Amino acid sequence: MATIDKSKFQFVKRDDFASETIDAPAYSYWRSVMRQFLKKKSTIVMLGILIAIVLMSFIYPMFSDFDFNDVSKVNDFSMRYIKPSGEYWFGTDSNGKSLFDGVWFGARNSILISIIATVINLIIGIIVGAIWGISKAVDRVMMEVYNIISNIPALLIVIVLTYSIGAGFWNLIFAMTITGWVGIAYTIRIQIMRYRDLEYNLASRTLGTPTLKIVTKNIMPQLVSVIVTTTSQMLPSFISYEAFLSFFGLGLPVTVPSLGRLISDYSQNVTTNAYLFWIPLTTLILVSLTFFVVGQNLADASDPRTHR
16 A cells, blocks of 8 residues: 655645635626627627717717808809719719718717607606506506507607697607607516516515515616617617608708708709719618617627626
8 A cells, every 4th residue: 555645745724714705706797798799790890880970970060060051052053063072072962062061960960869769768668667567557557558559550650740740850759759668668567577576576575675676676677688679779760760751851840951851852863963862871771770780789798698
């Protein structure tokens, strides 16, 4: 039998607190979200395009003296229909107005309408949905409201309202938010009903935890990915609504630029001087697409099940 060389071993003192030490690395939810979010190359590309468009839309108009309604150059034939060049990046139209300025002024209004309408709908939808999912009395009333509104196309409601109250920035936002929150509230209601009767919530209720605290602390953090997904769908949809309505003269007044207004004004240039039509349309597509892709990737990243 081989002998053991005790000189190669030493006794270790017992540490009663070592068993309580947490060896697992610290977990940060939002750090994990951002790590997962920035992992995809499509996110980096689309996020870069989106940031560039948003910065140009909100910063450039602050330093430009462009007037969308200025037609003083209409009689200056040398300024009409200048092709895109180093001096006029997007060219000029029949009135000698710079399309480059028009696109960024228009994109600013389109993005502003979309963001404001989305924020208002989300706030109302989340609050109403939280109450809806908890209160049985509210549930009976809201289900009837939802059944009525959900059977009417949302775009039809917006068209009728904008036609009734007239074109305008805040009128258009009002039309987009008067019923837009109902679908969000219904989604939140379903999610809350999924989580409210889980064991830890039943235990909290048994221990006397207020319902409001259960909803805000236990349930709502579970719905981050659902809310982000809803936001990513609403932002491009409201931009499309604005473009569609402005194209038919129902959105913003004719004196206010927007991507939809530019597309409508230059729709006759699809074949002749096509850059006037395709540049605003391409900008609209890029804004909508980047909002959707970035939002969807953020929604996926905000789901804890995707974290490693």
